[in-house]
Amino acid sequence: MRKSLQKIVLAIAVTGTLHIAYAADPKPEEEIRYRQSAFNVIGRNFNALGAIAKGERPYDQAFAVKTAALLELLAPLPFGSFGPGTDKGALNKADPKIWTEQAKYKEAAEKFQVEIAKLSAAAKDLNSLKAQVGEIGKTCKGCHDDFRLKEARQ
Amino acid sequence: MRKSLQKIVLAIAVTGTLHIAYAADPKPEEEIRYRQSAFNVIGRNFNALGAIAKGERPYDQAFAVKTAALLELLAPLPFGSFGPGTDKGALNKADPKIWTEQAKYKEAAEKFQVEIAKLSAAAKDLNSLKAQVGEIGKTCKGCHDDFRLKEARQ
Numbered sequence A, B: 001m002r003k004s005l006q007k008i009v010l011a012i013a014v015t016g017t018l019h020i021a022y023a024a025d026p027k028p029e030e031e032i033r034y035r036q037s038a039f040n041v042i043g044r045n046f047n048a049l050g051a052i053a054k055g056e057r058p059y060d061q062a063f064a065v066k067t068a069a070l071l072e073l074l075a076p077l078p079f080g081s082f083g084p085g086t087d088k089g090a091l092n093k094a095d096p097k098i099w100t101e102q103a104k105y106k107e108a109a110e111k112f113q114v115e116i117a118k119l120s121a122a123a124k125d126l127n128s129l130k131a132q133v134g135e136i137g138k139t140c141k142g143c144h145d146d147f148r149l150k151e152a153r154q
Helices: A002-015 A028-053 A061-074 A077-081 A102-116 A126-147 B002-015 B028-053 B061-074 B077-081 B102-116 B126-147
Strands: A092-094 A148-153 B092-094 B148-153
Touching: A028 A061, A028 A077, A028 A092, A028 A126, A028 B028, A061 B061, A102 A126, A126 A148, B028 B061, B028 B077, B028 B092, B028 B126, B102 B126, B126 B148
Parallel strands: none
Antiparallel strands: A092 A148, B092 B148
C-alpha cells in the first residue's frame, strides 16, 4: 500500500497529473514484459510492411491497410509502460535517460505516434506506403539511437 | 535450405495449403517470443475490458470500441506462430498436443476467433460487452485448459 502511494506521488510529480490505475497495479517486470511484447508485435508487423516497401514481398492493399490499422492501435501501448520504477525488474534495454530526460524522450515517442497516424491512409497506395514506411523507420531509429541500450541489463 | 524445404512440406501436410513466408524464416525462439508477445498484449487489453465487465472500471464506449478493434486485429497473430518445430527453442507453455492433436487445437483456436469477431459490435453497449467478454473468456479458458502447460519448459 505504501509502495502504491509512493508510485502515485511519483506519477503526479513526473506527469503533473494523476492517472488512476483501474487494473491491478502492474509490477515493474510486468510493465517491462508488456512494453517489450508490444514492441515485438509492432516490430514484426512493421517489418512486413518494410518488406513490401523494399520489394521483397508483393503489395497487397487489403493486407497493408489492415496491418497499418493494427500498428496505429498498437503504437501508443508500449509508451504507457515506462512509468517511474520500471527501469529495472527484468532484463531490458531501456536507457536510464528515459527517466532523466523526460522531455526529449516524450518528443521522440511523439514523433513515432505522429508518423504512425499517417500510415493507414498511406497504405492504400504502394508509393505512398513506401514513403511513409521510410518516415516511420526514421522515428524508430531516432528513438532507438537515443533511448535504447545496446546490451540488455537487469 | 533443406530444413526450409522440410518445413514447407510439413506445412502443406498440416494445413493442406502452401503459405509462402516472405519474411526471413523466423527461428523457433522468435516464433515462441512472438506468440507470447501477442498473447501478452491480447491478455492485458482483454483484461481491461474484463475489468469493465466486472464493474471494476467505468464503461467508456470509445475506449471499449477501440480496444475491441485492437483485439480483433491481434487475435489471429499468435496462431500463425505455432508452426512445425516451434514447440521447443525457448521457455514456453505450449502443450505438445498442439502438434499431435491439430484438429482439436485448431477448433479451439477457431472458437476464440469467432467470439472475438463479435466484440467490436458488442463493445458499443455495456450489457452486450459484459456478455461477449464472458463468451470470449470461455474460449480462452477452454484452450488454456487443453493446450497450455502449467509449467513452462524449454
